[in-house]
Amino acid sequence: DEIKRYAVKDILPRIGSMHADAITPADVCTMIEEVAERSKSVARRLFEILSVAFDHGVPRRLPANPCRVLNVSSIVGTQQRRERVKLTLDELRAALAALPGLGRDNELAVRVxxxxxxxxxxxxxxRWSEVDIDAGLWRITDENSKTGAGFVVPLSPIVADWFRELRELADGSLWVLPSRNASYRGRRRGEDHIGETTLNAALVRLGAKDVRDFSPHDLRATARSYLTDELGVDVIVAERCLNHALGGLVGVYDKSDYLTHRRAALALWAQFIADAEQPRAANVLPLVRPGR
Incomplete structure (x- = not known):
């Protein structure tokens, strides 16, 4: 589905009508430059897709792969490694307060x-088939995991309620976050999921005062930092909450999924978020009146 979207949106309109053996490195370079004006990351992904497609064709009928003589970094520039942002408590509160301005579907996605x-x-x-709201479990499949190893995400009651609302907004779609517009000809609203850059674009227009620019991945970095720094969650449990592989001997001998521990840690984190947004009244009564 991902490759099809890239093909229909960017590849086919530019070189789809050409014979494969007539496509030159210059044609590929022109296409990648045009896409890079919109998104360098998309341009890099397109280059990867094209290169694989041409590699498939070379032993069958193509004389050469035009991507082989090109360096994508020379076309779009080198990728600069960006330092991750950990939102401070004040930034977190301000960002949460500004989320409703993004629309309820985007707001819920960012919260999740x-x-x-x-x-x-x-x-x-x-997909909704992978989410058991009543059991508080979300199964991420091997195919959907960046590491290639699927895992189960425990959902706290707060997060489960957000999923219930997302299910209503999905209006029968197979996807938790269905597309709001037709992605390409022949597809109806909701038959595909939202685009890869939709949430990034939403956060760009967040407009929260005194909050540094942050990306969806920075939310992951923020969660990881708060789990250990503020909530005292064990480092191994925090790493497993992010589905990070455990290195060294721990990774070799410790095969535990830590589901019970992760459920407790993420419930604690969800409550921390709720308290940051709407602080609970203190339940301690002073024995001496202020000023005495």
């Missing part, structure tokens, strides 16, 4: 990313 610490793509490609 923050509270579950999953990768953006894992939520975007999630």
């Amino acid at each position: 990313l923050l509270a579950t610490a999953v990768r953006k793509g894992e939520l975007i490609r999630a």
Whole structure:
């Protein structure tokens, strides 16, 4: 589905009518440059897709792969590694307060990313068949996991309620986050999931005062930092909450999924988010009146 979207939107309109053996490195370069003006990351992905397609064709009928003589970094520039943002408590409160301005579907998606610490793509490609709201479990499949190893995400009651609302908004779609518009000809609204850059674009227009620019992946970094720094969650449990592989001897001998521990940790984190947004009244009564 991902490759089909890229093909229909960017590849076919530019070179779809050409014979494959007539496509030159210059044609590929022109296409990648045009797409890079919109998104360098999409341009890189397109280059990868084209290269694989031409590699498939070379032993069959193509004389050469025109991508082989090109360096995508020379076309779109080198990727600059961006330092991850951990939102401060004040930034977190301001961002949460501004979320309703993005529309309820985007707001709920951002909240789920923050509270579950999953990768953006894992939520975007999630299907309702993989979510058991009543049991508080969301199964991310091997195919949908960046690491290639599926895992189960425990859903706290707060997050489960957000999924219930998302299910109503999905209006019968197979996708947790269905498309709002037809992605390409022949597809109806909701038959595909939202685009890979939809949530990034939403956060760009967040407009929260005194909040640094942040991406969906920064929500994951923020969750990871708060789990250990503020909530005292064990490092191994926090790493497993993010589905990080455990290195060294721990990774070799420790095969536990830590589901019970992760459920408790993410419930604690979800409550922290709720308290940051709407602080609960103190339940301690002073024995001495202020000023005495």
